[in-house]
Structure formats: C-alpha cells, structure tokens
Amino acid sequence: MTRAAARNASALAAGLVFGLGLAISQMVNPRKVLDFLDVAGNWDPSLALVLGGAVGVAMLALRFVLKRKQPLFESEFHLPRTTKVDRRLLAGSAIFGIGWGIGGYCPGPGIAALSAASVEALVFVAGMALGSFLYQRFAAPRG
Amino acid sequence: MKPRPILRAGAPQRDNRHNFRRVLHVANFTPASALIGGALIGISATLLLWLNGRIAGVSGIMHGALQQRAGDTWRWLFLAGLVAGAGAWLWLAPPAFAPRAGYPLPLVLLAGVLVGFGTAQGGGCTSGHGVCGISRLSARSIVATLTFLVTGMASVFVVRHLLGVAS
Numbered sequence: 191m192t193r194a195a196a197r198n199a200s201a202l203a204a205g206l207v208f209g210l211g212l213a214i215s216q217m218v219n220p221r222k223v224l225d226f227l228d229v230a231g232n233w234d235p236s237l238a239l240v241l242g243g244a245v246g247v248a249m250l251a252l253r254f255v256l257k258r259k260q261p262l263f264e265s266e267f268h269l270p271r272t273t274k275v276d277r278r279l280l281a282g283s284a285i286f287g288i289g290w291g292i293g294g295y296c297p298g299p300g301i302a303a304l305s306a307a308s309v310e311a312l313v314f315v316a317g318m319a320l321g322s323f324l325y326q327r328f329a330a331p332r333g
Numbered sequence: 334m335k336p337r338p339i340l341r342a343g344a345p346q347r348d349n350r351h352n353f354r355r356v357l358h359v360a361n362f363t364p365a366s367a368l369i370g371g372a373l374i375g376i377s378a379t380l381l382l383w384l385n386g387r388i389a390g391v392s393g394i395m396h397g398a399l400q401q402r403a404g405d406t407w408r409w410l411f412l413a414g415l416v417a418g419a420g421a422w423l424w425l426a427p428p429a430f431a432p433r434a435g436y437p438l439p440l441v442l443l444a445g446v447l448v449g450f451g452t453a454q455g456g457g458c459t460s461g462h463g464v465c466g467i468s469r470l471s472a473r474s475i476v477a478t479l480t481f482l483v484t485g486m487a488s489v490f491v492v493r494h495l496l497g498v499a500s
Contacts, residue, residue, distance in 0.1 A: 204378075290484075297460070
C-alpha cells in the first residue's frame with residue numbers, strides 16, 4: 191500500500207470511529223445538544239461528558255503522538271501556526287455559537303446526522319456549505 | 334427483563350419538561366454513553382494526528398474539502414466515514430435516534446449558514462477547538478470554546494425562551 195493510500199484508509203477509519211462516537215453519545219440528536227446549551231431549562235450535562243471524555247483520551251494520547259518526529263504516513267504534523275487570540279477568532283466563534291444554539295448542530299453531528307436520512311441535516315449541511323462559500327468569497331483575508 | 338438503557342437510551346422525553354417543570358431533574362442525562370462516545374472521539378482524533386498528522390476538526394476538514402484542491406481525497410473519506418460510522422450505530426441500535434421533525438427549516442438553514450461562516454472565520458468548531466485544541470492546551474482554542482459555549486447558550490435562551498420556538 192502506498193503512503194497516500196494508507197493516509198486515505200486511516201482518514202476513513204478515523205471518520206468511522208468519530209461518527210460512531212457521535213452516534214453512541216447521541217450528539218447527532220440536536221435536542222440533546224440544545225438541552226445542554228439550555229441552562230435555563232431542563233439542563234442535560236451529557237455534552238460536557240462527551241467533551242470531557244474526548245479531551246481526557248486525546249490529552250493523554252497526543253502527548254505521546256506529538257513526541258514523535260513525524261506522523262506514521264506523513265512527513266510532518268499539520269498543526270495550526272497561529273497562536274494569537276484575535277478578533278477573527280472571537281467573532282467567528284461567537285457566530286458559530288449562535289448558529290449552534292439555533293439549530294442544535296455543530297459541523298460533526300450535522301454531517302453525521304445525514305446517515306439518518308434527516309431532512310434537517312441535509313438543509314443544515316447545505317447551509318454550512320453556503321456559509322463556507324460566503325466566508326471565502328466576502329470575508330476571507332486576501333493574500 | 335428490560336435491557337438496561339445505557340447505550341440505547343431513546344429520544345429524550347420532552348414531556349417531562351412540563352410535568353416536572355419546577356424539579357431539578359436530569360432524567361435525560363446519559364453519562365455512560367456520553368463518556369464512551371466521547372472516548373471514541375478522542376481515539377479518532379489521536380488516530381488522525383498519529384497516522385496522518387492532521388487535526389480532527391470537522392469544520393476545518395469540511396472547509397478544506399469544499400476548496401477542491403488536489404490531494405484532499407482524505408478529507409472526503411473522513412467525512413464519508415463520519416456518516417458511515419454514525420449510520421452503523423443507528424443500524425445496530427435503531428431506537429438510538431429518530432430525526433427531529435417539525436422544527437422550522439428556515440431556522441435550520443440559518444443555523445447552517447452561521448455555523449459554516451463562523452467556523453471558517455474562527456478556524457474551528459467543537460472538535461477542532463473543543464477537543465483537539467483543548468487537548469493541546471492551545472490558548473486560542475480555549476478562548477474559542479468558551480466563546481461559542483457562551484453564545485450558544487445565549488442563542489438557545491433567545492430561541493427557546495424568548496421566542497418560544499419548541500425544539
């Protein structure tokens with residue numbers, strides 16, 4: 191197997207495990223997500239445990255992974271280069287949160303929910319693609 | 334004997350909200366499945382970084398895939414895996430999730446546009462900033478996560494409690 195094929199296979203495998211995790215934790219159910227964000231209603235803390243479980247595992251494992259010189263099937267780690275907390279980060283995250291609270295989907299669960307033949311998920315993912323396009327077209331920094 | 338509803342908890346019973354309005358109850362809380370699912374997401378993030386050197390941020394992977402650059406097949410495969418992995422669980426455990434119906438689709442579309450735009454500008458979402466970024470103790474990601482948690486909660490408050498849209 192070439193390295194490119196190995197990369198493709200591992201991306202597929204990682205996606206499968208991610209999707210399984212989203213479904214088992216019920217994060218593909220937008221009500222479950224909204225119940226977490228609804229601190230003034232019947233609060234459901236489940237999402238915090240999903241995030242906690244994921245961070246717990248990743249924090250431990252990534253320490254070992256990032257000690258390696260390079261990934262197994264790639265010549266370098268593609269890590270974000272920016273470290274600055276700037277207005278773009280704050281504005282973008284704020285806008286994302288508003289959309290998250292309106293729909294109950296963030297990108298992962300929105301895409302994963304396509305598997306349930308959910309009309310909502312289809313509309314949501316189309317909206318995300320449109321939002322992505324609008325950003326690239328009108329708001330992305332030039333250069 | 335009824336099977337213990339640990340991993341198969343059905344859709345939350347929304348009626349509880351009205352019956353027990355004044356009682357603090359966490360009947361919908363599903364800690365075991367949340368931790369197991371969360372751990373799987375952590376394993377996925379580990380796999381992608383260890384094998385491919387990539388951050389498992391779904392929004393970043395998606396925005397990249399939409400740019401249609403050469404050598405980005407892995408992005409589409411990751412996204413396909415996301416759908417197939419969730420689909421496999423729904424197939425194995427059919428009561429796990431019934432799609433929500435009746436929520437206004439224009440609001441869903443608006444939500445999608447804001448999430449697409451916001452994650453592109455903010456450089457990440459719940460997975461990229463929330464899981465991977467916090468795990469690497471990135472200050473940017475911690476600030477981003479706190480920001481979208483706060484605006485997400487405010488947004489739900491407005492939609493559910495001020496505008497009274499049932500979800």
